[in-house]
Amino acid sequence: xxKRKKRNxxxxxxxxxxxxxxxxxxxFIQRMLRNKTGMIGTCICFVLIILCAGAPIxxxxxxxxxxxxxxxxxxxMEHIMGTDDFGRDLWCRLLYGGRYSLLIALGSAVISTVAGxxxxxxxxxxxxxxxxxxxxxxxxxxxxxxxxLAIAISSALGSGPFNTMLAIAIGNIAGGARIMRxxxxxxxxxxxxxxxxxxxxxxxxxxxxxxxxxxxxxLAINASMGIGGxxxxxxxLSFIGLGVQPPTPEWGSILAxxxxxxxxxxxxxxxxxxxxxxxxxGFNLFGDALRDxxxxxxRD
Amino acid sequence: xxxxxxxxxxxxxxxxxxxxxxxxxxxxxSINKGETLGVVGESGCGKSTLGRVVLKLIxxxxxxxxxxxxxxxxxSKNENVELRKSMQIIFQDPYSSLNPxxxxxxxxxxxxxxxxxxxxxxxxxxxxxxxxMVGLSxxxxxxxxxxxxxxxxxxxxxARALSLDPEFxxxxxxxxxxxxxxxxxxLNLLQDLQEARNLTYIFVTHDLSVVRHISTDILVMYIxxxxxxxxxxxxxxxxxxxxxxxLLSAIPVANIDHEKKRVVLQGELTSPIEPKNECRFAARxxxxxxxxxxxxxELEEITPGHVVxxxxxxxxxxx
Amino acid sequence: MSLLEIRNLSIHFVSHKQxxxxxxxxxxTIEKGKTMGLVGxxxxxKTTTALGILNLIQKPQGRFLSGEIIYKGRDLLKxxxxxxxxxxxxxxxxxxxxxxxxLNPILPVGEQIAEVIRLHEKCSDAEAEKKSLQMLEMVGIxxxxxxxxxxxxxxxMKQRVVIAIAxxxxxxxxxxxxxxxxxDVTIQAQVLEMMADLRNRFGTSMLLITHDLGIVAENCDDVxxxxxxxxxxxxxxxxxxxxxxxxxxxxxxxxxxSLDKDEDRLHPIPGLMPDPAALPRGCKFxxxxxxxxxACSELIQELVEIEPGHKVRCHRVVxxxx
Numbered sequence: 001x002x003k004r005k006k007r008n009x010x011x012x013x014x015x016x017x018x019x020x021x022x023x024x025x026x027x028f029i030q031r032m033l034r035n036k037t038g039m040i041g042t043c044i045c046f047v048l049i050i051l052c053a054g055a056p057i058x059x060x061x062x063x064x065x066x067x068x069x070x071x072x073x074x075x076x077m078e079h080i081m082g083t084d085d086f087g088r089d090l091w092c093r094l095l096y097g098g099r100y101s102l103l104i105a106l107g108s109a110v111i112s113t114v115a116g117x118x119x120x121x122x123x124x125x126x127x128x129x130x131x132x133x134x135x136x137x138x139x140x141x142x143x144x145x146x147x148x149l150a151i152a153i154s155s156a157l158g159s160g161p162f163n164t165m166l167a168i169a170i171g172n173i174a175g176g177a178r179i180m181r182x183x184x185x186x187x188x189x190x191x192x193x194x195x196x197x198x199x200x201x202x203x204x205x206x207x208x209x210x211x212x213x214x215x216x217x218x219l220a221i222n223a224s225m226g227i228g229g230x231x232x233x234x235x236x237l238s239f240i241g242l243g244v245q246p247p248t249p250e251w252g253s254i255l256a257x258x259x260x261x262x263x264x265x266x267x268x269x270x271x272x273x274x275x276x277x278x279x280x281x282g283f284n285l286f287g288d289a290l291r292d293x294x295x296x297x298x299r300d
Numbered sequence: 301x302x303x304x305x306x307x308x309x310x311x312x313x314x315x316x317x318x319x320x321x322x323x324x325x326x327x328x329x330s331i332n333k334g335e336t337l338g339v340v341g342e343s344g345c346g347k348s349t350l351g352r353v354v355l356k357l358i359x360x361x362x363x364x365x366x367x368x369x370x371x372x373x374x375x376s377k378n379e380n381v382e383l384r385k386s387m388q389i390i391f392q393d394p395y396s397s398l399n400p401x402x403x404x405x406x407x408x409x410x411x412x413x414x415x416x417x418x419x420x421x422x423x424x425x426x427x428x429x430x431x432x433m434v435g436l437s438x439x440x441x442x443x444x445x446x447x448x449x450x451x452x453x454x455x456x457x458x459a460r461a462l463s464l465d466p467e468f469x470x471x472x473x474x475x476x477x478x479x480x481x482x483x484x485x486x487l488n489l490l491q492d493l494q495e496a497r498n499l500t501y502i503f504v505t506h507d508l509s510v511v512r513h514i515s516t517d518i519l520v521m522y523i524x525x526x527x528x529x530x531x532x533x534x535x536x537x538x539x540x541x542x543x544x545x546x547l548l549s550a551i552p553v554a555n556i557d558h559e560k561k562r563v564v565l566q567g568e569l570t571s572p573i574e575p576k577n578e579c580r581f582a583a584r585x586x587x588x589x590x591x592x593x594x595x596x597x598e599l600e601e602i603t604p605g606h607v608v609x610x611x612x613x614x615x616x617x618x619x
Numbered sequence: 620m621s622l623l624e625i626r627n628l629s630i631h632f633v634s635h636k637q638x639x640x641x642x643x644x645x646x647x648t649i650e651k652g653k654t655m656g657l658v659g660x661x662x663x664x665k666t667t668t669a670l671g672i673l674n675l676i677q678k679p680q681g682r683f684l685s686g687e688i689i690y691k692g693r694d695l696l697k698x699x700x701x702x703x704x705x706x707x708x709x710x711x712x713x714x715x716x717x718x719x720x721x722l723n724p725i726l727p728v729g730e731q732i733a734e735v736i737r738l739h740e741k742c743s744d745a746e747a748e749k750k751s752l753q754m755l756e757m758v759g760i761x762x763x764x765x766x767x768x769x770x771x772x773x774x775x776m777k778q779r780v781v782i783a784i785a786x787x788x789x790x791x792x793x794x795x796x797x798x799x800x801x802x803d804v805t806i807q808a809q810v811l812e813m814m815a816d817l818r819n820r821f822g823t824s825m826l827l828i829t830h831d832l833g834i835v836a837e838n839c840d841d842v843x844x845x846x847x848x849x850x851x852x853x854x855x856x857x858x859x860x861x862x863x864x865x866x867x868x869x870x871x872x873x874x875x876x877s878l879d880k881d882e883d884r885l886h887p888i889p890g891l892m893p894d895p896a897a898l899p900r901g902c903k904f905x906x907x908x909x910x911x912x913x914a915c916s917e918l919i920q921e922l923v924e925i926e927p928g929h930k931v932r933c934h935r936v937v938x939x940x941x
Contacts, residue, residue, distance in 0.1 A: 190396040190397070191391040191392070191393055191396045191397035192396065192397050192398050192399045194357065194389075194391070194397075195389070195391060195397050195398075195457075195460065196399075196410070196414075197357060198355065198357055198384060198388060198389045199384055199388070199410065199411035199414055199460065199461075199463075199464065200381045200382075200384030200385070200411065200414050200415060200464075201410075201411075201414045202381070202414075205414060209410075210399050213399075213401045214399070214400065214401055295401075296400065296401055296444040296446070297400065297444070297446050342803035342804065342805065342806075343803055449891055449892075450661075451891065452891075479660040479661050479830065479892075480660065480830060480871060480874045480875060481660060481870060481871065481874045481887050481888040482660075482887070482891070483874065483887075484873070484874035484875075484876075484885035484886070484887030484888075485887040485889075487876070487885055488884055488885055488887060491884065506803065506804065508804070508878070509875060509876040509877070509878050510876055512876060512878060513876030513877075513882070513885070514876075533881070536878065536879070546805055547804060547805060549808075550804040550805045550807065550808035551804055551833065551878065552807075552808075552811075552831060552833030552834045552836065552837050552838075553833050553836060553837070553878055554831075554832035554833040554835070554836050554860075554872065554875055555836060555860070556836045556856060556857065556860045556861070558836075558879075562808070562812075564805075564808045564809055564812050565805045565808070565809075566809070568773050568775060568776070568806065569773075569803075
């Protein structure tokens with residue numbers, strides 16, 4: 001009996017030591033690495049970012065240089081994705097264009113998520129008048145169709161990548177804020193929030209330490225979905241001449257221009273669409289993996 | 301043994317769409333240091349609200365709370381935060397009362413961090429000390445709450461409440477969510493801690509056998525009002541209020557030789573929203589008289605230390 | 620005469636990760652017109668046993684490894700799904716623990732009762748409706764309220780509706796899974812009193828699942844104590860309450876605070892329920908048992924009758940060592 005107890009104790013202590021050596025940060029990375037679909041998503045995002053950031057290394061062409069002699073060339077060894085209506089290399093334009101598309105999409109996702117997080121958590125946590133004012137404000141934003149709002153904002157601010165980013169971000173705030181608000185409301189009802197109050201925590205500490213970490217899951221999903229939507233919105237703005245202006249390469253605007261030639265020349269539509277789809281796919285998988293890795297309940 | 305807490309005519313009303321909800325309506329009592337006041341009642345009787353108002357976690361509507369000789373009824377926010385060091389709460393649900401994203405050691409250390417007490421190493425050793433105190437093996441320090449069972453989770457809740465070394469703890473149904481054998485472990489733990497640290501408890505529960513076991517005094521609540529309060533043993537030996545009688549006779553007893561005449565109370569709890577000015581128990585009381593419908597009965601000390609709120613208490617009990 | 624006989628029932632939940640042994644070789648006989656109390660803590664396998672009787676185990680994870688459930692001479696586990704549907708609700712009914720979620724929130728309660736009657740009995744809508752009103756009155760709810768929705772009823776009233784649904788087709792066997800756990804004591808007393816009254820009137824047999832020995836003492840004829848998927852002690856109410864033998868049963872009794880005796884400390888059972896995915900060898904209780912000996916960790920003990928109407932699964936009790 002005793003012997004067995006001692007043995008059990010030794011095993012337990014060893015297990016405890018093992019557990020202690022697993023630090024927080026490395027544990028997170030390990031869990032990210034173990035998630036297969038998540039890794040695929042992370043790789044896609046990573047490769048896309050590297051390709052776009054290092055565009056000059058991966059292509060010898062210039063995204064702006066026109067050559068009417070070589071327009072509408074089908075993919076070959078020289079132009080792996082063919083050329084567009086001005087004879088510019090499509091692969092090159094897509095890589096350079098990704099710099100704008102990804103930056104604007106990521107940037108607007110970050111801005112709208114942060115703004116939504118602040119507004120939503122304040123509304124959800126403080127309730128009462130704060131909630132009323134913030135939700136009415138969100139109602140106003142949501143009453144205007146997203147693209148229309150983006151059009152209004154970017155025509156007021158003028159075109160250009162940064163303004164486009166801002167315009168799209170503002171339109172996306174309401175959705176994120178609402179998700180945030182309802183999540184915070186449900187978490188606020190838990191007794192551990194009351195427990196934090198009972199142990200003397202002030203509001204800021206309760207929000208940042210106890211509530212926000214528990215809202216990551218819906219927020220991560222919302223943000224990763226938002227990236228896809230943003231790319232669509234950018235192209236929409238570009239199409240009506242408000243977003244990124246030609247000849248600046250941008251996935252949406254390339255796609256928008258290409259639409260005219262869809263019957264006669266498929267690469268100009270297929271490849272930008274493929275890049276956009278890959279990005280959305282990659283970020284969604286990445287968002288899911290992020291949520292799982294941050295959730296201690298998924299720990300095995 | 302001095303008086304630690306005195307509550308006078310405490311009221312807490314909530315605004316609801318249907319009108320004022322009288323969650324706590326004129327409750328008065330006092331607790332001596334090192335003793336336990338059991339608060340019993342059925343769901344919705346305001347017992348949990350009472351615990352939270354006494355702790356100043358929510359503000360009272362009216363009344364007075366005197367703690368350690370000091371009136372804490374209208375203290376400032378800063379004073380309230382300071383008060384947390386001496387008043388704590390243990391929650392009912394060991395699942396929702398622990399932040400799922402924090403490890404056990406972080407959960408227990410959280411109050412210490414809030415008050416910036418100790419440095420990191422000292423805090424760690426304090427956490428271990430608390431884990432030993434509540435009988436939680438140190439190997440769980442890096443576990444997350446969902447990896448532990450209800451009993452162990454409740455021990456975390458106890459450790460967290462003890463971390464600031466309080467002298468007064470409100471236990472809000474701390475064992476209701478646990479299995480009987482685990483329930484007994486936690487009850488013993490609470491009693492041991494009380495003895496070792498001279499703690500004072502308010503023990504809120506619906507379980508009468510638990511409350512009898514752990515309390516010095518018992519206060520019975522019915523829809524926001526207190527109907528009876530006396531020494532624990534006396535309440536079980538000689539309950540005076542008809543509601544208490546019904547409540548006691550409703551408990552199933554795990555003894556087949558136990559002879560009892562059962563008075564099954566008919567009807568259900570009436571609404572606490574905008575209650576009429578009558579005895580709240582009148583609708584279910586087997587002894588109801590016209591007098592009961594005319595006014596709310598006042599609390600009256602029938603025998604020394606035994607207060608009852610019932611118009612007909614003397615007639616019913618042949619006193 | 621026995622109405623329902625469970626023989627050597629084993630139910631496991633198997634996933635790619637683990638094999639959870641929820642019920643391990645349960646034998647249980649319920650006599651006609653009698654109430655059997657099934658007592659145990661969370662995870663003891665009480666509810667799984669009950670769902671097993673109705674063949675409602677979630678598949679494909681849930682698997683019957685062995686066993687027969689003989690009801691009125693037929694093995695329920697051999698019936699087809701169609702035949703089984705005719706048994707559920709008509710022959711055997713079940714009352715669940717949580718009345719809040721057991722009712723459909725968008726249907727009036729009278730309609731919900733009538734639905735069961737229409738399902739199992741060849742009768743017109745008008746007859747079914749009439750019967751549903753009778754059922755409501757029987758469980759102490761005024762018939763006028765049949766058009767109301769579940770949210771308009773309190774918890775105790777909802778549980779009455781659930782009971783009315785369960786009894787609507789005059790089943791001969793009723794399974795009640797913690798029927799009053801979600802209710803207040805005074806309401807619990809009302810509901811239990813009503814159930815006892817109905818049982819007496821219709822001669823329904825019942826399996827009452829509970830963790831509360833008090834409820835068992837006041838409502839059952841026989842008691843079975845379950846631990847880690849096994850029945851560790853079974854017998855008539857008197858035998859179990861006057862002469863409990865198994866250390867776990869004794870532990871359960873020691874854990875309840877008494878209402879009429881003064882005791883300074885309770886005597887809880889140390890430790891926790893074993894993990895059903897990794898049950899200990901030998902006696903499943905030996906790790907928590909204060910009377911365990913070396914042999915307990917190896918020996919697998921069967922239920923043995925130690926006196927008429929009283930069986931225990933503990934080799935030390937059987938050998939007379941305890």
